[in-house]
Every structure is written in C-alpha cells, then in structure tokens.
Amino acid sequence: MFSIGDFARLGLVSVRMLRHYDAIGLLRPAHVDPVTGYRSYQAAQLSRLNRIVAIKDLGFTLEQVRAILDEKVSTEELHGMVRMRRAQLEAQISADLARLRSVEARLRTIETEGHMRTAEVLLKRVPPVLVAELSARAASYEGEDIGPVIKPLFQEICRRVDAAGVSVVAPGLAYYVPEEDGSVMVHTCLPVSAPPGSYDFDVVELPAIELAATIIHQGAMEAVGPTFQTLAHWIEEHGYRSIGLAREISLHCPENEDEWVTELQIEVSQHTTSNGTGSS
Structure with missing residues (x-):
C-alpha cells in the first residue's frame, strides 16, 4: 500500500487531484484509516489512474471519463482514442505555427513600409508556356490556408509527371x-514538352503576358508579403495597373525554405488619360 503522497508521485499527478477524484467517486483509495482519515492506494490502481488522466487529456469532462470507464474501455480502444487525439493536437499545433509565421510575416511587412526596394522591379514580356497542371481549392489567400494546399499539390504534380x-x-x-x-x-x-496522350493531370497552355512587372523574392513564401507590396507600390507609382493573375515562378527550391528564390509576375498595362494616351 502507498500513501497518497507516494501514489501521487508514482502516478505523476497532484495530491489535490487524487483527493478530488476520491470526492467525486472516480478513484477511491484502497483503504482509508478510520481514525486519521489517511488514504492508502494499491499499485494496481495506477492502471485506472492512467486511464483517467489519458481520457481527460483527450478533452473529455470528468463525468464523461467516468462514463467511459464504466463501459470498460479496452486498452486497444483507448490507444485508438489517444492516436486520434494526438493527430488532432498535431494538426492544431501545425495550424498555430502557421498562424504565428503569418503574424511574423505581417509584422515584417509593416516594418519595411517606407523602405520599398522598387529599383528591383523589372518589366518584361513572358512568352506562352505549355504546362502540366493540378489544382485544388484553398479557403483564402492567407498563408495558413494556401500552404497546406499548395505543398502537397506540387508534390503530386511532380510525382504524376515523373510517372508519365x-x-x-x-x-x-x-x-x-x-x-x-x-x-x-x-x-x-x-x-513540359508533353507529347499527345492521356494523362492524370491537365496539359494546358498558359497565355503570354505582354507586359509583366516582376520582382525576385528570396526566402520562404510565408514571408512574401513585403515583396508583393513592393511590387504593388511600384506598379501604382509608375502609372500602371494590374490586369491579370499573378504568377509565382519557383526558380530555386532547396529543402531549406529560407533559401528559396521565387520570381513574382503581375500582368500590367499603362493607365490611359482622357485623351487616350498613356500616363508617364
């Protein structure tokens, strides 16, 4: 038999928690001294304590924990519940980290206001290009929505093109x-240079961009905000307007995303004045 203090240490819980479990009938001591009121526990009770803590940490209330234990949840079922909850927690951690990176990127964008690298913007014509393409829907343009979609999508298109x-x-x-x-x-x-055939991806020709404002972004795409905003300021300040979809060209993509090099392209045209001439 173990005192409540020793049992708490063995079970990695607090004495206060054991007293609470006793009070609500979730884990009664094996013996209570009728004179002193001291609680004593048996080693076999660690099994029930482990289940209580594990199920509680899955997000269940203590009343729900009692109901689950009363239904005699098997070890295999408990393992399944723990694996499911772990997957949920990992997904939540991943989402929280992505949100934190997004906040940090937004702060960097704010810090660079007034220090735009407009000299790095170039105008050029982009020729038409034949591409193998896969697409999927993201909830928004936010990094935490785009990232989980675009990364697997690129991996899949690479796999399918290679297999073909x-x-x-x-x-x-x-x-x-x-x-x-x-x-x-x-x-x-x-x-791609795709011969005629049937593929498990689309083969389409992206049209030429007659006039594209372009800039090179160095680093992870999660931190692309300042670069895109530099491009936006340049377009407006030089009398242009965007008329098409932006493209991101992955020039260099090593494993370390901080070393990525990406060209951003936005199709533009010059504003025209009321007499039809372009603004200078």
Missing part, C-alpha cells in the same frame, strides 16, 4: 484564381 515520363523544361510555377465564395483555386504547374 514527361520532360519538365523549366521551373515550376503557381497562380491563383479567386472564386465568388471567397475561396481560391490554387493551380500548380510544371512547364
């Missing part, structure tokens, strides 16, 4: 099409 034996002839690219409900269709593409 189709040659990739240039760096991959992505573009986004807004939907009426506020969601975004994410398109991932690999430029």
Whole structure:
C-alpha cells in the first residue's frame, strides 16, 4: 500500500487531484484509516489512474471519463482514442505555427513600409508556356490556408509527371484564381514538352503576358508579403495597373525554405488619360 503522497508521485499527478477524484467517486483509495482519515492506494490502481488522466487529456469532462470507464474501455480502444487525439493536437499545433509565421510575416511587412526596394522591379514580356497542371481549392489567400494546399499539390504534380515520363523544361510555377465564395483555386504547374496522350493531370497552355512587372523574392513564401507590396507600390507609382493573375515562378527550391528564390509576375498595362494616351 502507498500513501497518497507516494501514489501521487508514482502516478505523476497532484495530491489535490487524487483527493478530488476520491470526492467525486472516480478513484477511491484502497483503504482509508478510520481514525486519521489517511488514504492508502494499491499499485494496481495506477492502471485506472492512467486511464483517467489519458481520457481527460483527450478533452473529455470528468463525468464523461467516468462514463467511459464504466463501459470498460479496452486498452486497444483507448490507444485508438489517444492516436486520434494526438493527430488532432498535431494538426492544431501545425495550424498555430502557421498562424504565428503569418503574424511574423505581417509584422515584417509593416516594418519595411517606407523602405520599398522598387529599383528591383523589372518589366518584361513572358512568352506562352505549355504546362502540366493540378489544382485544388484553398479557403483564402492567407498563408495558413494556401500552404497546406499548395505543398502537397506540387508534390503530386511532380510525382504524376515523373510517372508519365514527361520532360519538365523549366521551373515550376503557381497562380491563383479567386472564386465568388471567397475561396481560391490554387493551380500548380510544371512547364513540359508533353507529347499527345492521356494523362492524370491537365496539359494546358498558359497565355503570354505582354507586359509583366516582376520582382525576385528570396526566402520562404510565408514571408512574401513585403515583396508583393513592393511590387504593388511600384506598379501604382509608375502609372500602371494590374490586369491579370499573378504568377509565382519557383526558380530555386532547396529543402531549406529560407533559401528559396521565387520570381513574382503581375500582368500590367499603362493607365490611359482622357485623351487616350498613356500616363508617364
């Protein structure tokens, strides 16, 4: 038999918690001294304590824990519940980390206001390109929505193109099409020289961009905000307006995302004045 203090240490819980479990009838001591009121526990009771703590940590109330234990949950069932909850917690942690990275990126954007690198913006023509393409829907343009969609999508298009034996002839690219409900269709593409055939991906020709304002972004795409906003300021200050979808060209994508190099392209045209001439 173990005193309540020793049992608490063995079970990695607090004495206060054991007293509470006793009070609500969830885990009674094996023996209570009728004179002193001291509680004593048996080693076999650690099994029930482990189940109580595990099920409680899954997010159940103590009343629900009691009901589950009364139904004699098997070890296998308990393992299944724990695995499911672990997956939920890992997903939540991943989402929270993505949200934190998004906040940090937004703060960096604010910090760079007034220090835009407009000299790095170039105008050029982008020729048409034949691409293998897969697409999927993201809830919004926010990084925490785009990231979980675009990364697996790029992995899948690479896998399918490789399995089809189709040659990739240039760096991959992505573009986004807004939907009426506020969601975004994410398109991932690999430029290819695809012979006629039936594939488990789309083969389409992206049209030429007659005039694109472009800038190079260095680093993870989660921190692309300042670069896009530099481009936006340049377009407006130089008398242009955006007329098409932005494209992201993945020039260099090593395992370390901080070393990524991406070209951002926005199709533009010059504003015209009331007499039809372009603004200077």
